[in-house]
Amino acid sequence: MLRRFAAVSASALLCLVGTAGAAEARTESLxxxxxxxxxxxxxxxxxxxxxxxxxxxxxxxxxxxxxxxxxxxxxxxxxxxxxxxxxxxxxxxxxxxxxxxxxxxxxxxxxxxxxxxxxxxxxxxxxxxxxxxxxxxxxxxxx
Missing domain, CATH: 3.30.350.10 (Subtilisin inhibitor-like)
Structure with a gap:
């Protein structure tokens, strides 16, 4: 169970970092x-x-x-x-x-x-x- 939570948390963190990176890319073009x-x-x-x-x-x-x-x-x-x-x-x-x-x-x-x-x-x-x-x-x- 702990291993599954760690895997989900890691993938959620990667999604958030990817989203933040995309937001930064958008603000550079504004x-x-x-x-x-x-x-x-x-x-x-x-x-x-x-x-x-x-x-x-x-x-x-x-x-x-x-x-x-x-x-x-x-x-x-x-x-x-x-x-x-x-x-x-x-x-x-x-x-x-x-x-x-x-x-x-x-x-x-x-x-x-x-x-x-x-x-x-x-x-x-x-x-x-x-x-x-x-x-x-x-x-x-x-x-």
Whole structure:
């Protein structure tokens, strides 16, 4: 009887170890999702602005979505993501390009999940020219 219990216990232990090994293999293939909607809106606040253009962008496990250049946009978002926001997208305006001083606000947003965490970021520019200069014609909002 003791021999039979030892054999059953040993086989149960092997099953558990095999199951744990399989679970470890599965967790190695998991990734933190990064899927967002990027939008450009007319207005001073994302809540009341009228969306002019919007695209979807998924960056993990591969770059895809309706964005015309998903690989470049994902690379730019990854490089500029700082402290839970995308403030790194905002660069110092180039001094060689002048913009009119009229107020016609444009708001850009990033909403969704980034590296597994919920994200919602927005920034309002005085006009479309200022947006283009500040974003340095980057890939993320070139759609």
């Amino acid at each position: 990734y933190a999702p990064s899927a967002v909607v990027l939008s450009i809106s007319k207005g001073a606040d994302a809540g009341s602005a009228v969306v002019q253009r919007a695209v979807t962008l998924s960056c993990a496990p591969t770059a895809s979505g309706t964005h015309p250049a998903p690989e470049a946009a994902c690379a730019e978002l990854k490089a500029t993501h700082e402290g839970g926001t995308f403030g790194g997208l905002l660069a110092s305006p180039a001094t060689d390009r002048m913009c009119p001083q009229h107020f016609d606000p444009v708001t850009v947003t990033v909403d969704g999940v980034w590296e597994g965490a919920r994200t919602s970021w927005q920034y309002t520019f005085g006009n479309a020219c200022t947006m283009g200069v500040t974003l340095n014609e980057g890939a993320a909002f070139s759609f």
